[in-house]
Amino acid sequence: MQTILGANGIIGRELSKALQPYASVIRQVSRNPKKVNDTDQVLAADLTDYQQTVKAVEGSAITYLTAGLPYNHKVWQKQWPLIVQNTINACKIAGSKLVFFDNVYMYGHVKGWMTEDTPYRPSSKKGKVRTMIAQMLHDEMHRGALPVLIARSADFYGPGADNSVPNILVLNNLVKGGKPQWMGKSTVPHSFTYTPDAGRATALLGNTPSAYNQVWHLPTDKNALTGKEFIRIACELYGKQDAKFSIIPDWMLRVGGIFKKELAELIEMNYQYEYDYLFDSSKFEKAFHLKPTPYRTGLQETINALKKK
Structure with missing residues (x-):
């Protein structure tokens, strides 16, 4: 049996589908778990409880620990180390x-490419928390008492990735008939991991x-797109001739943050x-002789899925 802790999120769901060839039984664990495959077990649990x-x-x-926490650095500081230590033990x-x-x-x-x-x-409070828990896992690797690996993803997009920036700002807006949006500079390249790729690779x-x-x-896909290119391709695939978009300014996030912590x-x-x-x-x-899904293909599959909703 193989178990997914934090199974309700998009990565947990993609991983569940990808694990079928490897495990006859997959246990889905979260506060409110749901089956993905017919043979799944479900178990409700609070991972902050040992x-x-x-x-x-x-x-x-x-x-597999794929849990997500509310996007709040204070929650992360309190709960992430506890969850990781509980899982290790x-x-x-x-x-x-x-x-x-x-x-x-x-x-x-990082100036240049991020590698292992x-x-x-x-350079952020949440980044410091992620550093802390990554170091906890590195320490276990060095001790050799627990077989552990870290599967690391860039920001992601894909079918069902409802909380991802490109899904929220670009793809969902297109499907709703609105204008795409972007954050920061639309002229700098930004890598995105396709969620089905992430699930399959993590299972492997x-x-x-x-x-x-x-x-x-x-x-x-190493052919990272700028925000402008990402939006242009998404509009083209959706059949929208006008690829105009708006940039969310920093001041709007700051003002909005007064009312909404996220x-x-x-x-x-x-x-x-x-x-x-x-x-x-690379x-x-x-190592596995597998290529990632190209952005154009991933965007088309994501748009097709959104249209079916």
Whole structure:
């Protein structure tokens, strides 16, 4: 059996579909778990509770931590270290391997391509939290008592990725008949990982014994698009001749943040849309001889899925 902790999100769902060839039973764990596959088990658990986490991981050969938390740095500071430590301990008790799905916040502002060897230099409060929990996992790798790997993704987009920036600002607006929007500078390239690629690659890594005790960047098209190019291709694929869009100014986030905390939390991450954001997945592509989905293909599949809603 293989277990997904934090199974309700888009990555958990894509991972669930991708794990079918590897596991006859997949356990879905979250506060309100739902089946993705007919043979799934479901178990409700609060991962900040040690005993509930131990029960959730019990009997698992491989455990995937794909949980998401409210986009609030204070919540992250309090809960992320606790959740990761609970999961580490639970995996050791169960004799389970651990796969952690991660982002790139710990790198901070990087000049050039982000690789698995990029040093951790966080430039945000949330980045400092991600650095802390990544270091906890690196420490376990060095101790050698727990097989663990980090599967790291860039910002993502794809069918069902309702909380992702490109889905919210570009694709959802198009489908609703509105004008696409962007954050920061629309003329700088920004890598995005396609969510089905992320799910398939994470499942493959988890079921490859030699992949453990390493960091892996998940497959991401290296032909990074600028915001303007992303919007132009999305409009073209949607059949919209006019590719005009608007930029959300910083002041709007700051003013909006007075009323909605999630907007205020975006401000410290603005550097990701002001400068080149380039994510290199060459290590994975060479090791597994797999290529990421091109942006045009991924956008078309995402638009097709949105039209069916």
